[in-house]
Amino acid sequence: MNDVITTHHLTKTYGPRTVVDDLELRVPQGCVYGFLGPNGSGKSTTMKMLLSLARPSRGEITLLGRPMNRETRPALLREIGSLVEAPPGYAHLTGRENMVIVQRMLGLSDRQVSRAVATVRLQEHMDKLVRAYSLGMKQRLGIAMALAREPRLLILDEPTNGLDPAGIEEIRGLLVSLAEDGVTVMVSSHLLDEIDRMASVLGILGRGRLVFQGTRAELFDRSTPDLLVDTPEPGRALALGVPAVRSERGLRLSGLGDDDTAALVRRLVGADVPVHGVRRVQQSLEEVFMDLTGREGLL
């Protein structure tokens, strides 16, 4: 499969702080790529570097098969629709006037603009001042601005921010259908649940590092389910220094591989701790995500 975005050693530092660390992104053509990470993990910074809004401290970016540099930048940017952080829109102009500005800026046809507006279903609101738009309407206008150039790649930073469930569902459907038409969509979020239902490939950032990249199934494969040990005397096991927490019927241990599990059982039995049962529990995707990115807040 062709990759539409690849990065190599992509790094961004602000003073002594490394906020994006050595990313090797691979975004395949025609997919919805869910870019996940807690607040402050570096999602927006990465997307800004992809869009030349921030300069990488180190590393290379290849977009649509071409290396990003001074010469290729203008042509590449024309093929990328984007929405980073807050949605754009001049509040004192109407939706239509805003779209005309984008149209003139990029030299687009009337047909391209009206198609983009129809895609986000904003036609009835085009003559209202953007000041009077709801947040959802602003987001949709921002997406229309990104779509009008008929991009091959869409880079959207938390496009569902502040939307109600119906609005989120609508954007989700829109992005999936764009991907079906061959547009590659990279969409960020700090909510796994929101992304999980549309993204076919996930990239997960934790503290600026890519902690996982692949499909949902691969994410499950990589995670180790928690181990439950049923015992009436959990206190004695803990006294042995077993890295566990108490659970309803005994102990719960996370991140234990097969060999470690065998060693644990041998140790408990050797110390005469009564073991009534040992079983694995499948984690939810949310727990896998939390394990990968760290449970404590990053802000």
Next chain:
Amino acid sequence: MTLTAVNLELRKTRRLRVVLVCAVMVAAVVALTCANLMSDSARAGFDDPGAQPWESLLMSYVMVTAMTSPLLVAVLASRQVDIEHQGQGWMLSQVAGLRPGRLCRAKATVLGALLAVAVPVQTALVVMAGLAAGITVPLSPGVWVQYAVGLLLVDLALLCLHVWLAARVENQLVGMGVGLLGAFCGVFSLLMPPALARVLPWGYYAVVSPLRMGDDGFAALTPGYGWLAVFLAVVAVLFAVAGHRFDRTEA
């Protein structure tokens, strides 16, 4: 590309009321300048060259413009630039290949064109008010044209500085505060020693004045065009460098 950018700025002025702001300011300047024409003492000298009625009117025009122009320029720049901060316009333009430095140049161009209309109109209105009030001493238009040109050039230079300030400092109260400070400096620069007026940007409202207050009435003064040229060149270089640096900053 530059033409496109200017065109886009024109579209963005819609509902921004920059023309209205300009018109109100012009009206205020004319009213303040001509207020003295109504006094009996002034009217008594309308036909006496020794009473210097035109010189008196021009001097009050110089003082009023030195006070109001810094404010007008600050307001115009802030209105036209703040919309980019509010509407994520910098980013929107940048991902379309329109860099912030060029955006600022386009804004300065559009607002500068507006001033290039407002200043001559305002000057003509003051002169017409003088004629209408009944000044019969012959008018020498050269000195008025001279001042109008000088005023416009200083306005344009300060406009560039304010566009840059409004773009770099998101809080527009800062730019307005600087404009207010400029209004004070503008007026007081007429009383300052010329050497001091030349180091302040607003001091150039005094530098371009064709008159000064002498011991007995108003005396003609050759405006400091050499200094003005230096000032304009410095501002042009600063604006160009700032625009270039702005293009390289990050969102």
